[in-house]
Every structure is written in structure tokens, then in C-alpha cells.
Amino acid sequence: MSYICPICKNTLALNAWGNAYRCENNHSFDLAKDGYVNLLPVQKKHSKDPGDTKEMIGARHEFLASGFYDQMAENLVETIQSTILDSQGKRILDLGCGEGFYSRQLKVGISDSEQIELHGLDIAKDAIILASKKQKDSKFVVASSNDLPFPDHYFDLVYRVYAPSNDSELFRVIKPSGHLLIVTPGPRHLWQLKEMIYEEAREHNSEGIEPTGFKQVKSLQKSYTIKPDQELRMSLLQMTPFAWQTTEKVKKEIYDKDNFEIEVDFIFSLYQKLS
Ligand SMILES: C[S@@+](CC[C@H](N)C(=O)[O-])C[C@H]1O[C@@H](n2cnc3c(N)ncnc32)[C@H](O)[C@@H]1O
Ligand SMILES: [Zn+2]
Structure with a gap:
């Protein structure tokens, strides 16, 4: 590689x-000893610690480990599996991989996983340290999605879950006819939290915009409800941008609520690169 x-x-x-x-x-x-490489030079950083903060990374790690997003991870693995039918020597990138939850799920869930060269990339160094510690059979790199440190036409498939990307960099690193899988929040994602946080909760606009140079080949929506306990509700808040918008009073209301059921809603959009 x-x-x-x-x-x-x-x-x-x-x-x-x-x-x-x-x-x-x-x-x-x-x-690094843990196996990751930092390819984000100081002169290209816009802040000392770009990307998610340590607190957000810790909260996401705790929440995802609870299993509430396992179902969504299974959908992700199935979609990737059916896209790269013949998994001989395939290269996959988890863009904005965070602490690596979906990379780990992919390696465990996909068949012939030893044939997959899996990379995880994130701009947050603390996230990459955690991901690389937990997954020795994959490669992790600190870098920006705006400046991917990979050669042209390197990947068979790139996926991103709730993370930013740059169309021209995606177009450059994906092989001709290769795939891009984008997971975004559906209209009702975390609706019951939003209702408590905002005076007027609005549904997510889930219309996917086709990245330049790609055509959409599949779209599916998966929704279900979760019932996290009080501590995990706090982690869920902390790992999202809601954290900054929630007053202490509303946090307490969310914490104290009995039998709190929350809808989760995910949209999977699969694109193929036009060759
Ligand atoms: C909402 S989190 C999602 C993390 C992971 N995909 C998950 O779902 O568990 C967004 C991630 O994108 C990363 N990120 C933000 N800006 C980035 C950039 N320009 N390049 C690469 N990663 C970035 C953040 O550090 C964070 O880990
Ligand atoms: Zn050089």
C-alpha cells in the first residue's frame, strides 16, 4: 500500500x-506504535485539535458500544457486501471514521474479510488513536477529507457515516465504476430529543445531493426506536451537535424522563462513479 x-x-x-x-x-x-500515521502537517491544520473533541469521541465510543446502532451497522455491512460481490483484494475507506466503530463492524461482519484492505481516516487524532488500538488488521490515518493522502483511483468503495467529504477528492481516489456509500440522518432521526431541545423541531432534510461525477444506484431508509438508559442518553447528546444547544434544564428533563423511546432514522445512499 x-x-x-x-x-x-x-x-x-x-x-x-x-x-x-x-x-x-x-x-x-x-x-505510531499503535499502527496509525499522522499525515496532517501542522501547516495544514486550522486549529490545534481539529475534528471531534475528546469528550465527543468518548461519548460516541460509549454510546456505540451499547449496541443501539448495531442494527444500522448490519445494514451498512450488508449494503457494502452486496456492492462488492466478489471481495477479492478490495480496498475500502471509512471516511471520517471517528473511533472506528463501523470499521470494526465491517471487518467482523463481511465475508472474506482478510481479502479487504480497510482504511480509516479522520481529522481527529484522538479518534484515530482509539480506532487503531482496537483494530490491528486495518490501517488508520490522521488526515483531512479535503486532502486525502491516497493515490488516484485507489479505492473500490468509500463510505462515510455522518462525516464530511469533498467531491473532487472522492472522485479522485475512487476507481472508475467504484462506489461511494453515504449514510445521513433521515427526517425523523432522534426526533424525541429534538422535540425537547427545540421550540419548533424540524425534520432533517434528507434529500441526498448526487456528488459530482457519480450517479445514484440505490437508496434505502432504515428506522427503528431505541430506549437508552439515563447515562446513555447523556452520551447520545454529547456525541451530537445537540450538546451545544441543550440547556442544563432540558438535559435534566431528558435524563429524568421515564421509559424514554427515541426514533433513529438512517438514509443509505449508494453512488457509482461514472467512468
Ligand atoms: C459525527 S462524527 C462520525 C464518526 C463516525 N463516522 C461514526 O459515525 O461513528 C464526524 C467525524 O468526522 C470527523 N471530521 C470532521 N471534519 C473532518 C475532515 N475535514 N476530515 C476528516 N474527518 C473529519 C470528526 O472528527 C468526526 O470523527
Ligand atoms: Zn513529500
Whole structure:
């Protein structure tokens, strides 16, 4: 596998000691003990710790480990499995992978998983540290979705779950006829939380915009209800942008509510690159 240098775009090669990637211009990036590489140079960072905060990453980790999104992860794995029917030597990227929940689910759930070269990328270093610690059979990199450190036409499939992307970078790194799977919130996602937080809750606009250079080949919606306990409701709040919009009073109401059932609603949009 080869990364490309985020500074000069030449190929990066692992050195003889296997502890750093270097390009022919001597730009060098250490391979951390946990197996991830940080390809986000300081000069390309817009803040000290870009991406999700440690608190959000911890909350998401705790919430996802509770199993409430397992059903959605199964739908994700099934969709990927049916898209890459022959899984011989396929390359997949989890874009904005966070703490790696869906990468782990994919490796466990997909058949012939040893044939899959799976990469996870996120701009938040703390998320990548956690993901790489938990999944040694995949490759994790700190980088921005606006500047992907991969060669042209590298991936058979890129997926992103609630994470940002850049159309021209997606077009560049996906093979001709390769696939892009985008998971976004459906109209009723976390509706009961929204009703408590906002004076006038609005449904998510779930209309997918076709990324330039791709055509939509499938769209499906999966909805169900969850009943997280009081602590997990707080984690759910903390891992979403609701965290900043919820007053202490409403947080307490959410915490105290009996038998609180919350709708989750996911839209899976599958696109194929036009070749
Ligand atoms: C809502 S979280 C979703 C994480 C993961 N996909 C999941 O569903 O568990 C969005 C993720 O996108 C990452 N992110 C934000 N901006 C990014 C960028 N420009 N490039 C790469 N990742 C980014 C955040 O750090 C965060 O981990
Ligand atoms: Zn370089």
C-alpha cells in the first residue's frame, strides 16, 4: 500500500525499520506504535485539535458500544457486501471514521474479510488513536477529507457515516465504476430529543445531493426506536451537535424522563462513479 505525501504529493514509502514513511523529498511521518500515521502537517491544520473533541469521541465510543446502532451497522455491512460481490483484494475507506466503530463492524461482519484492505481516516487524532488500538488488521490515518493522502483511483468503495467529504477528492481516489456509500440522518432521526431541545423541531432534510461525477444506484431508509438508559442518553447528546444547544434544564428533563423511546432514522445512499 502507498500513501502520498501531504506536502509534495510524491509517494511515501515505509523505511527499512518500519517506523516512518518518507518521500523522495525527505518529508517524514512517524508510524505510531499503535499502527496509525499522522499525515496532517501542522501547516495544514486550522486549529490545534481539529475534528471531534475528546469528550465527543468518548461519548460516541460509549454510546456505540451499547449496541443501539448495531442494527444500522448490519445494514451498512450488508449494503457494502452486496456492492462488492466478489471481495477479492478490495480496498475500502471509512471516511471520517471517528473511533472506528463501523470499521470494526465491517471487518467482523463481511465475508472474506482478510481479502479487504480497510482504511480509516479522520481529522481527529484522538479518534484515530482509539480506532487503531482496537483494530490491528486495518490501517488508520490522521488526515483531512479535503486532502486525502491516497493515490488516484485507489479505492473500490468509500463510505462515510455522518462525516464530511469533498467531491473532487472522492472522485479522485475512487476507481472508475467504484462506489461511494453515504449514510445521513433521515427526517425523523432522534426526533424525541429534538422535540425537547427545540421550540419548533424540524425534520432533517434528507434529500441526498448526487456528488459530482457519480450517479445514484440505490437508496434505502432504515428506522427503528431505541430506549437508552439515563447515562446513555447523556452520551447520545454529547456525541451530537445537540450538546451545544441543550440547556442544563432540558438535559435534566431528558435524563429524568421515564421509559424514554427515541426514533433513529438512517438514509443509505449508494453512488457509482461514472467512468
Ligand atoms: C459525527 S462524527 C462520525 C464518526 C463516525 N463516522 C461514526 O459515525 O461513528 C464526524 C467525524 O468526522 C470527523 N471530521 C470532521 N471534519 C473532518 C475532515 N475535514 N476530515 C476528516 N474527518 C473529519 C470528526 O472528527 C468526526 O470523527
Ligand atoms: Zn513529500
